[in-house]
Amino acid sequence: MSAQTATKPASGPQTPPLPEAKPESLGLSPLRLRQMSDVFRREIDKGTLPGATILVARGGQVGWFEALGKQSPVESRPMALDSIFRIFSMTKPIVSIGVMMLLEDGHFLLDDPLAKFIPEFADQKVGVENNGKLDLVPLKRAITIQDLLRHTSGITYEHTGNGLVQQLYQQSRVRSRKITNAEHAALVASMPLICQPGAEWNYSRSTDILGRLIEIVSGKSLGAFLTERILAPLQMGETAFHTAAENAPRLAEPFADDPWNGDKIQLFNMLEKPVMESGGGGLVSTTMDYARFAQMLLNGGTLDGVRIIGRKTLELMASDHLDPSVEIKGTLTQPGHSFGLGFGVRTEIGIAPFSGSVGQFFWSGMGGTFFWIDPKEDLFTVFMSQAPGQRVYTRTLVRNLVYAALE
Structure with missing residues (x-):
């Protein structure tokens, strides 16, 4: 190895190393x-x-x-x-590759609406701040799978700001590691979007929703799908x-x-x-x-x-x-x-x-x-x-x- 001071791997599964050169x-x-x-x-x-x-x-x-x-x-x-x-x-890149593998398998199109697979998102509204209150307005168009992949869905993260929609995220169980992916998706769907789909790039929980999409389409847990289709074939043990x-x-x-x-x-x-x-x-x-x-x-x-x-x-x-x-x-x-x-x-x-x-x-x-x-x-x-x-x-x-x- 070119860097001589590194500590060599000890116990645990051995990931096959990539070839080395000077x-x-x-x-x-x-x-x-x-x-x-x-x-x-x-x-x-x-x-x-x-x-x-x-x-x-x-x-x-x-x-x-x-x-x-x-x-x-x-x-x-x-x-x-x-x-x-x-x-x-x-x-996120690993899960996004997983989504696109399912696209290659013919399970959906990028411009398919998310609600086709997770119906809770069909009734979502956009939260517009007005004098310290949220006005809920209808979607101009549906969230698509492409929106989720490129973070233009209108979904947000609780830590990227302190707007009224983000405050709803902060007050919810959305950060819990003890809820299922299905419960998480339903929770996100129950809260308003921060903007109209396609209007803004907002870094968000969109990829978590893609993880749920993978589960629905594949019929497997996200971990099982990633292991079978990506991690095991790449020997990422x-x-x-x-x-x-x-x-x-x-x-x-x-x-x-x-x-x-x-x-x-x-x-x-x-x-x-x-x-x-x-x-x-x-x-x-x-x-x-x-x-x-x-x-x-x-x-x-x-x-x-x-x-x-x-x-x-x-x-x-x-x-x-x-x-x-x-x-x-x-x-x-x-x-x-x-x-x-x-x-x-x-x-x-x-x-x-x-x-x-x-x-x-x-x-x-x-x-x-x-x-x-x-x-x-x-x-x-x-x-x-x-x-x-x-x-x-x-x-x-x-x-x-x-x-x-x-x-």
């Missing part, structure tokens, strides 16, 4: 990659994050894979290559909605208090099996597991001779799906970027405050994880940490440092 043979500067690791060591020494893993692959081979810092701030155990992380919203008790020594944990603002940090227990299998943020995984998923994406839908998704279907997913009439809310979609079907996508070489290529697609997790695929450079990177408050900073930092290493 970074210089892949057009990656060993000096710049070492400098990248030094930068993150400085951040760890400053107390910005407990530890991290960084995997950089190009041309189908891993040129850099390193584990830095501690796995947990309250233990002396070093971060390991096989440490287990909550990947939160990096669950460490990725699931919880992990076994014997893996407790491998769990990556955050600081108890945010190092920048002092806020308490409380993330879910990875050893506890949830009732709700959250398609929007419930998976746990390892760096190499997710790297296998990323390599499949970079390969156009295949890995080790196994095709997961069609080449043209993936091309559709990694394209811009927000026309100019869609108002982008929030800061997750950066300047020079847009959103596809389950991925953020880069649309401009400039404008954004960090390096990249047009056609790059990616997503991140609120716990501090991040990945991106750059087809132009035949490159992908997986970054894993459990530092929620620093996630915007670290994912911009790792992007700049990896691109600086390209020869």
